[in-house]
Amino acid sequence: EAQVTQNPRYLITVTGKKLTVTCSQNMNHEYMSWYRQDPGLGLRQIYYSMNVEVTDKGDVPEGYKVSRKEKRNFPLILESPSPNQTSLYFCASSPELAYQETQYFGPGTRLLVL
Amino acid sequence: GDSVTQMEGPVTLSEEAFLTINCTYTATGYPSLFWYVQYPGEGLQLLLKATKADDKGSNKGFEATYRKETTSFHLEKGSVQVSDSAVYFCALNTDFNKFYFGSGTKLNVKP
Numbered sequence: 001e002a003q004v005t006q007n008p009r010y011l012i013t014v015t016g017k018k019l020t021v022t023c024s025q026n027m028n029h030e031y032m033s034w035y036r037q038d039p040g041l042g043l044r045q046i047y048y049s050m051n052v053e054v055t056d057k058g059d060v061p062e063g064y065k066v067s068r069k070e071k072r073n074f075p076l077i078l079e080s081p082s083p084n085q086t087s088l089y090f091c092a093s094s095p096e097l098a099y100q101e102t103q104y105f106g107p108g109t110r111l112l113v114l
Numbered sequence: 115g116d117s118v119t120q121m122e123g124p125v126t127l128s129e130e131a132f133l134t135i136n137c138t139y140t141a142t143g144y145p146s147l148f149w150y151v152q153y154p155g156e157g158l159q160l161l162l163k164a165t166k167a168d169d170k171g172s173n174k175g176f177e178a179t180y181r182k183e184t185t186s187f188h189l190e191k192g193s194v195q196v197s198d199s200a201v202y203f204c205a206l207n208t209d210f211n212k213f214y215f216g217s218g219t220k221l222n223v224k225p
Contacts, residue, residue, distance in 0.1 A: 004157075033213065042118075042203060043158070043215040050211060058212060090157055102148075103213070105157035 002027045004106035006091050012112045013081055021076045021109050023091030031094040032074040033058070033103070034066065036087040043090065049074055081113045116141045120204045120216035127194055127223050135189040135219045137178075137204035145206040147171075147180050147187040152201045152218070161189075161202070199223045 004025045013019055025032065033048040035058075045058030049068040063085055065077040074093075078085060088110050092103040121136040139145065146165045150158040162171030167182035176191045187204060204216040 031211065035213075035215075040217055042217040043205075043213075045213050048211060048213075056211075059214070092158075101207075102160045102163065103158075105159070107157050 002104070004091055004093055004104050006089075006106040006109050008109060009107065010110050012114065014114050015082055016080050019078050019081060019111075021078075021089060021091075021111070023074045023076065023106060024072050025074075025091075025093040025104070026072065027093060027095070027104065028071065029093035029095050029104070030071070031096065031101070031103075032068070033092045033094075034064070034074070034076045035090045035092065036060065036085075037090060037108075038087050046076070046089075081111075083113050085111065086113045087111060116145070116206065116208055116212070116214050118204050118206055118214050118216040120202075120219055122217070122219065123201075124220040124222055127221070129196055129223055129225050130193045131223075133189070133191040133194045133198075133221070135202055135204075135221070137187045137189065137216060139185050139187065139204075139206050139214075141185075141206055141208060141214075143208055145208050147178070148205040148207065149176070149178055149187070149189050150203045150205060150215075152203065154200075158203060194221070194223045196223045196225055 034046040035043040047066040049055045091106040094101045094103045148163045149161040151161045162173040164171040164180035170179045201218045
């Protein structure tokens with residue numbers, strides 16, 4: 001089944017404790033992206049990647065890191081989480097370049113930073 | 115900068131009513147426009163898209179027309195069903211591969 005998977009689905013952590021949210025897609029997509037969803041703000045793009053070893057900042061990259069060492073994986077790293085990073089996070093992928101293309105979203109990761 | 119503005123919700127309708135959810139955008143260049151739907155507890159799914167001016171996207175009875183002159187992409191459906199209850203997001207994608215989403219509009223359809 002073609003899908004985007006994220007792990008974990010739910011995470012509670014404390015301020016300053018490094019964490020990684022994994023994202024994997026099995027559709028051989030070149031484009032991958034991370035978003036956060038907050039009430040009243042919709043989805044905001046954090047980082048995106050157009051291919052292996054090619055990443056770029058979205059609208060809200062502060063406090064996040066990403067890497068793209070393999071085509072199928074695009075982990076999101078929070079080196080020192082803070083309470084304002086409490087949010088619902090979505091990973092998405094798209095074939096080739098994303099312009100005009102449909103994005104396929106993962107199920108989401110709900111993060112609470114205490 | 116690029117942005118999307120959509121009407122605030124929630125929108126509450128009775129079954130078989132006509133639906134309009136307004137969406138306007140600001141963008142440089144020639145963006146593609148999308149409507150995504152999010153059902154409770156799930157990720158977003160593409161509902162429809164339009165990639166150039168005057169294109170009409172349609173799917174499952176929903177329609178939206180890319181209006182460059184009014185920078186709008188309003189979502190419409192002639193007769194909503196209870197199963198259409200969800201959150202709807204308007205989005206645009208620029209030729210620089212960045213995506214911008216609206217804040218979402220929650221639709222509640224009552225039997």
